[in-house]
Amino acid sequence: MSLRNHFAACGKGLEPALEQELEALGALDVEPRRGGVAFRGDKRLAYTANLWLRSAIRVQEELLETEVRDADDVYAAASTLDWSAWITPDQTLAVSASVRDTPGIRHSGHAALRVKDAVVDRLRARYKRRPSVDTKNPDVRLKLVVQQERMLLYRDLSGTSLHKRGYRPIQVKSPLNETIAAGLLLLTDWDRTSPLVDPMCGSGTFLVEAAWLATDRAPGLGRSFAFEGWLDHDVDLWNELQAEARDRVRPALPFSLTGGDRHAGALALAQKGAHEAGVSHLISFRESDARDLAPREKPSTVVVNPPYGVRIGADEDLDDAWESLGNFLHRQCGGATAWVLSGSKTLTRHLGLRTSRRIPVMNGPIECRWLRYDIRG
Ligand SMILES: C[S@@+](CC[C@H](N)C(=O)[O-])C[C@H]1O[C@@H](n2cnc3c(N)ncnc32)[C@H](O)[C@@H]1O
DSSP, rough: OOOOOEEEEEEETHHHHHHHHHHHOEEEEEEEEEHHHHHHEEEEHHHHHHHOOSEEEEEEEEEEEEESSSSHHHHHHTTTTTTTGTTOOSSSEEEEEESSTTTTOOOOOHHHHHHHHHHHHHHHHHHHHOEEEESSSSSSSEEEETTEEEEEEEEEOOOOOHHHHHHHHSSSSSSSOOOHHHHHHSSSSSSSSOEEEEEOTTHHHHHHHHHHHHHTOOTTTSSSOGGGGTHHHHHHHHHHHHHHHHHHSSSSSOOOOEESSSSSHHHHHHHHHHHHHGGGGGGEEEEOGGGGOOOSSSOSSEEEOOOSSSSSSSTTTTHHHHHHHHHHHHHHHOOEEEEEEESSSGGGGOOOOOOOEEEEEEEEEEEEEEEEEEOOO
């Protein structure tokens, strides 16, 4: 199988987690960039990356890299590719573009249109028929990136964002995105064999992702991917990789995962999500204020995303929530490492602890810090 360049996108700040994941999957020339990681690999690796990456939002394969000055150059470059290897005229297509600092191209939309024209013209010349455009739900997607005079053309291998694992069908209030939760977990030093607690678990994202990590459950098992729609899709290879992943899932864990929340509605959603994810038997959920939470086993690691007033209503008593968390950490977590996602500098003082690491990460549009606290035994 031939080697190709790829790019996996992730939330800003999580690049080191994604880099570590790609290295572990055997990707070549792994190179972190802002908001993602570039790598080289064959089709097996591209499928594996979609199936196994926990912190990536999307994986794209590079089709072309060249120099361009204007939209005509973009058309000419895209016309050099043999599109009939990837697309049939009966499929629908969408092209998006991002163009920066290229004086010869006024609108990124125009450059995207020129790529579409090139694909359509090549296919029409061969089949006398052409694929149509569907911007909402296309069979295949292309992404054009032009920066100054450098043009990169990618095909999308993922489709729906990889955070859609399939265990959270309904819209939840201020949940943590699954890829961010997984990326944050990967940035901790949790060994995946010792008790972990989230005392303010909300819809339970950290716990489900932790359960999938510890049981070696591929996050992409059970969902579909855009690469299944490309003409060169290798069904046998894909079936083999899925079967391998299914065989790897561990049914049980010899330690506990515990989630607490004082909001019964949030816990009901967390339980439903855990059930959908097939891990409800591995997580013990408690309706409790953090200050009263008493996990069955002493945690080695605490991960938590307390409210910090940006997404959750201002009516909540934020000071009290953080005091309650501080109380839990001091009372129940001696000797543990706590990782707290904070979007507020002032609220963290309620914990009464000193950070030993501060990692800047974006939680959607919110600039946050992933804070590590080593709690004295
Ligand atoms: C930002 S949300 C957590 C979101 C969660 N990470 C998820 O993936 O859905 C904060 C949660 O803290 C809970 N909370 C606030 N104060 C609390 C307290 N004193 N004790 C326990 N839970 C609390 C809220 O009910 C809310 O579910």
